[in-house]
Amino acid sequence: MGIAIKFAKSHEWIRPEDSGASATIGISSYAVEALTDLVFMQLPQIGRHVKAGESIGEIESVKAVSDLYAPVSGEIVEVNASLPDNLEILGSDPFGAGWVLKIRMSNPEELDVLLDQTAYDVLVSGQGH
Amino acid sequence: MADQFLTTPLNQWHTSHGGRMVEFAGWLMPVQYTSIVDEHVATRTACGLFDVSHMGRLEIDGPGARQWLESMLTRRVVDMELGVVRYTLITNDHSEILDDALVSCESIPSSQSQRFGLVVNASNRARVVQWMLTRMPDAGVRLIDRTLESAMIAVQGPLAVHLVADHISAHFRETLMALKPYRFLRAELLDIPASFSRTGYTGEDGFEIIVPANRATEVWESLYSKAHQKGLRACGLGARDTLRLEAAMPLYGHELKEITNPFAAGLSLAVDLEGRTFPGSNRLAACRDHRDHVEGTVRVGLRFDSKRPAREGHEVFFENTRIGTVTSGSFAPSLGYAVAMANLSLETSKVGTTVEVLVRNNRETAHVVPLPFYRRKK
Numbered sequence: 001m002g003i004a005i006k007f008a009k010s011h012e013w014i015r016p017e018d019s020g021a022s023a024t025i026g027i028s029s030y031a032v033e034a035l036t037d038l039v040f041m042q043l044p045q046i047g048r049h050v051k052a053g054e055s056i057g058e059i060e061s062v063k064a065v066s067d068l069y070a071p072v073s074g075e076i077v078e079v080n081a082s083l084p085d086n087l088e089i090l091g092s093d094p095f096g097a098g099w100v101l102k103i104r105m106s107n108p109e110e111l112d113v114l115l116d117q118t119a120y121d122v123l124v125s126g127q128g129h
Numbered sequence: 130m131a132d133q134f135l136t137t138p139l140n141q142w143h144t145s146h147g148g149r150m151v152e153f154a155g156w157l158m159p160v161q162y163t164s165i166v167d168e169h170v171a172t173r174t175a176c177g178l179f180d181v182s183h184m185g186r187l188e189i190d191g192p193g194a195r196q197w198l199e200s201m202l203t204r205r206v207v208d209m210e211l212g213v214v215r216y217t218l219i220t221n222d223h224s225e226i227l228d229d230a231l232v233s234c235e236s237i238p239s240s241q242s243q244r245f246g247l248v249v250n251a252s253n254r255a256r257v258v259q260w261m262l263t264r265m266p267d268a269g270v271r272l273i274d275r276t277l278e279s280a281m282i283a284v285q286g287p288l289a290v291h292l293v294a295d296h297i298s299a300h301f302r303e304t305l306m307a308l309k310p311y312r313f314l315r316a317e318l319l320d321i322p323a324s325f326s327r328t329g330y331t332g333e334d335g336f337e338i339i340v341p342a343n344r345a346t347e348v349w350e351s352l353y354s355k356a357h358q359k360g361l362r363a364c365g366l367g368a369r370d371t372l373r374l375e376a377a378m379p380l381y382g383h384e385l386k387e388i389t390n391p392f393a394a395g396l397s398l399a400v401d402l403e404g405r406t407f408p409g410s411n412r413l414a415a416c417r418d419h420r421d422h423v424e425g426t427v428r429v430g431l432r433f434d435s436k437r438p439a440r441e442g443h444e445v446f447f448e449n450t451r452i453g454t455v456t457s458g459s460f461a462p463s464l465g466y467a468v469a470m471a472n473l474s475l476e477t478s479k480v481g482t483t484v485e486v487l488v489r490n491n492r493e494t495a496h497v498v499p500l501p502f503y504r505r506k507k
Contacts, residue, residue: 036164039460039467040437042491058489060437062165062460063367065489 005095006111007120008071013095014103016111022077022104023111027059027068029094030124037062038087043079043101050076052110056101068100072110078102137182138280138345146363154251156183159365168368169462172331173505175360176286178352179369181330185254186275186339187247187261193269194243195236200407201264202232203391203400206245209234214311214326218391218399219249219257224409224416225387227260228253229379229399231328233313246324248281248337250381264408280345282338284352285372289335292356293318293325296348318348330369332376332503375461377430377470377501383441383456384428384470390416393472395428395500426453426472430502431486431495433467436460439486439493443469446485446492447477455486461502468502469495 005015011031016023032038040060050056050070057068079101083089090098105111115123134157137143144150148159159180161168171177189198199206204217214233218226228249235244249257254276261272284293294302301316305325308314313326321344326337340348353363370380379385384394391400391413402414433439439458444451458469469486477484482497 036161037166037460040435042437062371062438062462063160065440 004116006071006114006116007123008069008114009123010067010069010071012069012071012100014071014111014114015095016105016108020108022074022102023072024099024102025071026094026099027090028120028124029091030127031066032090032094032098034127035059035061035064035066038090041084041087043081043084044076046076046079048076049106050074050103052107070103071114072103072105073107074103074105076101077104135183135277137180138342139180139182139282139349142346142349143180143363148363148365151366153366154183156251158183159363161365161367162363165365165367165371166462168362168364169371171360171362172286172333172364172368172372173463174287175362176284176288176292176335176356177331177333177364177368177372178349178361179283179285179364180280180349181283181337181369182276182280182342182345183251184276184281185247185249185251185257186279186281187249187254187258188244188273188275189247189270190242190244190273191270192241192243193266194245194271195238197264197266197270198232198245198247199405201261202230203407203410203413204232205401205403205405206232206234208238209245211235211237212312212314214313214328216311216399218385218396219260220407220409220413221260222408224412226381226385226389226391227387228257229381229385229396230257231326233324233326235315246339253381278342279339280342280348282340282345282349282352283329283331283335284338285329285331285333285335286361287333288356288359288361289333292352292361293336293338295355296351319351321348323348330376330378331372332378332501333372333505370457371459371462374457374459374468374470375463375501375503379428380457392417393427425475427475427478428456428500429471429473429478430498430500431455431458431469431471431484432498432502433469433486433493433495435493436465436467437488437491437493438467439469439488439495444487445471445473445495446487447482452477452484463503467493470500473497 042058044056055067143159202217231248233246443455445453453473461468485492
């Protein structure tokens, strides 16, 4: 856990692994609580190359569908295949067992423009409902 | 931001109890308090309390009220007895559907003074009032919009009837509990003048209660506190929509639009053409007599293999041919899978037909099933 967790404004979190080459991506607890009533999730294909900001999946609640965006560019190397059948894990352990996918970063410097924990907390405190 | 929208008399209660407020038809309304699924399940298993004060409440009175409404609505009004409620459409001369509504009769047919209530959709209230005023006779009828001076609370679910009855004086309690579906009664709730209609939009038993705006919070809080321990929940528009979808009740703007043929939409019971004349009745008679040729579609239910909901506008295919469009769709909390209502071409609308629905570039398999999706156990 050498490198700190970062957040995208679109509420994905990303945690680089110690090597710095790849990272785990998930959905923030704030976003899961705001969505409520999750019923469906679509994960991307392993091996797909994506650019930062590109849609890499969908998460759907009873009321609405939201896109999941890649916080950084790279290749999808792993997905949490059991997650779509166990969406409650997103709520109960969003930063652990509720991880969504792993990406091999093609440009790790993109992490620099993402929000750190403090900045993200400020962002969501202004979006309270 | 809030002051550009209308708010119901219960707005303060909603915001102080976690209601997520959204704009709906010009009103600020709670879409949910906790979770749509929790509120939905509470209504099916215990009781749901819904603020539906945004619905338009019109009063039509005067000696000519009965005959005038008879000439305006798709349902027969002349024979309505005191306390009867009917589901009707409001059409214009081109037989376009301006709204669907509940009309209730507050006077016996032989009475000199006549009074009726008309509950219309929030989104259509202004144009319905405008349309009706253009057809109002010079004398003998008044139309008063009571929406802003009253509140409407729906109490729905297996506990609803007893809960409401517990708030009524002993004198009226038996009558209220014995009230049949599509009947209403005026009585006092606590000491508040109220009307109780044995109707709803959830597929559950219960009442829709109209009370004066300045007493709404008292009524709401009394109902809420008496049954919260037993599982009653305040419910938002989100659960209201999933509940009505499971019960296959049409929603104006989705299953029902200006151009909808009511006979194709499964709403033939909402149109009584027998010996009657009302705006667009000739054209509706033609729709009925040639229903297979008019639009060639019919409203059906779709059951999906997956939980992924199709939404309004998604296209339906049978063996790669486009056969129709989804009008409403959602995950169905009582059923555990996604359902939708759709308009499909007649030839491919039989129960048991397997179709595909294009849900954002994914083809989802669905099966035509009978409506409603959910029917409560009596």
